Amino acid sequence: MWRIRLVLALLIAGLASGPGPAGAQATKLTWWEHANPPHNEYSKELVARYHRAQSKVAVSYEVFPMTPYFKKVTVAMSTKTGPDIFTVMDPLMPTFIEKKMMVPLDPRSLGHASIDDMKSKYLPGALDGYMAEGKLYALPIVSGTMSLYLNKRHFEEAGLDPDKDYPQTWDQLARIGKKLVKFEGDKMVREAFDFAMHSSSWTMSQFEPILRQFGGSTLDPTGRKCTVNSEAGVKAMRLRASFALEHKISDPTVSVATHPLPAEDLAQGRVSMFVTHPGSVAQFGPEKMKDLKVVSLPQVDPQKPVTHFYGFALAVNPDIPADRQKAAHGLMRFLIQNPKEWLEHTAYPLPVKNFLEIPGVRSHPYIDVFIQDMSTGRFVTRSPKFTEIADAMHRAMERVVLNRVDPKRSLDQACQEIDLALSKP
């Protein structure tokens, strides 16, 4: 009997000494993110710092692989088991907003007087990708663009000066590429240039800027009709495929096989030029970056530059109680308070207006190029059916690049598929 009493006493003592008064009041928040090692390490560090800075909010930070991450978020939200805060990529915003998976953010809780006040502190249009009907649904933590990385050593070997001879137009890229490409017999052993071929979201990020440089668009202004099979679309697709089919400076089958990090081909010296995001600077590391140089995305007409703008942002679950939503806002405010640190850890700039004026930022490798490309950048096509549109465009590109299908025919088929998707509720 004494044993039972002892156990009961221990249990009661244990319960009584559990979370103290502060612990009992602590709000628990869960934050989910996609996997990106440099980014995740910094997020973890910030969470630890947040815990040290205050005791009222406890944050549980969880990371999931990129491919299933957004599907996991959706399923969790639909079953009311979603996290309090989650990271979302901007192309998915229309879908998530339509499905009411995010609460409109309160600018005052984020330290701004109003949405307009907040917008005035960011690069023009930088928040647009996260807004709908005047409401902001997600707070950007990192923003990116697609720029051209080139291997300086390969340039020098080919008698080119990487500081002067880098391509500013796609035509120049093709000409320079012919000097960089390497063959053994008829086998290409080093590509001069490559686009990523492994995923539909990369296809959109790399194809749409070219499409827009030709004056085209994937959808009409209403967003209900596919227009990518226009003359501009055909020109863009022809250009997209020309490096492999016409100029023969690219082997598209290589980057299909180098998923999930196609840019690694550049770091390994298998390709001399590659279009990728600022995060690659952190992923490659300083040693590999010594051989590389970053320049602005090539253009059809350098006088009218069009580039790509994208980002990852923090959103709040609408199903959680008001006090947790408020705590989530507080955490988000804490997380983005040091844009310079985000840059140092992830190599991604934050699109705030005064970013380049922050002491130390300008010394970050190629930050001026990234900010320049971001300033002419546009978000990819906004549609609740983005995933289906991107998949259809990816297949269209594969048909042209891998199977040599006529671009017009392939884009007509893509438009049929996209229109079918758009016609569905």
Place this chain on the structure above:
Amino acid sequence: MSNGLPSVPVSLPQARTAARPFGLTYANRLRLAGFLFVLPALFHFALFKFYPMAQALLLSFFRYDLMSSPEFTGLGNYRALYENPLFHQALGVSVKYTLGVAIPEWFLALGLALLLNRAMPGRGLIRLAYFLPIAMSQIVVALVWKFLYHPHGLVNGLLAAVGIGRINWLSEEMTALPALIAIGVWRGAPLFAVVYLAGLQAIPRDYYEAAAMDGAGLWQRFRWITLPLLRPTMLFVMVMSLLMAMKVFTNPLVMTEGGPNGTTRVLPYFIYETGFAFFRMGEAAAASSILFGLALLFTLVQFRLLRRGLA
């Protein structure tokens, strides 16, 4: 007794009727015991298999995007699938993959089992080596093969050694599906070889000895003893290999994401994409029901064909 053994006086009917717990006869108690033994498994199946299957079938008549309430659409989802060229493509890919994997598996597995059934040095180790691929996680298998199939990977390296040029296995429409089929066969054949091996070892040696004494050769013994007695095992292997191949998902997801140009988008991947990427759970459920119907049809046809053979 005709067999010469002494007869044992038993009075089972009296014993059975002497005590009747719960008022049940012995036969009914046996039935009840059997039922109670399978009840936990039945409960598990009902809760975690049949109920979700019934729910999926029901959902196939609704429009549901995971977030809003389901809305009844009758046969709308089935009509949408009928009009969707990607569904037809996925169905075709699934059929090609299933037959491409299952049929070679039947023969390879049987051949392997016959080899492994022979006396040879290190037989245990060899059997283990063949069985190891099955013990590997599917995701690991997919990743390893992705590296092997890389344009600069081991497979091309070996081919280059015999003078065959680089093949971009996973990025060419011609080779992507065969590359996945090869992995399916590589992984499945040893599993079914083990099943065949169990079937082979259940055949009494006496039959072979008697046949050999009658002058039957190797082929005749295989044709008239092994094959007929392996028929139940063959039925199992055929059904299971088809079902397993029809459900393939991880390899296309990890290795090709259904590409290039949809040539490796099997039906399970189409279902996953439709439901969780495009938020059309009703259509995904309808496609699942069609996949289930196909699996059932394949199974019934095989049962019928092989049972006729057994009879």
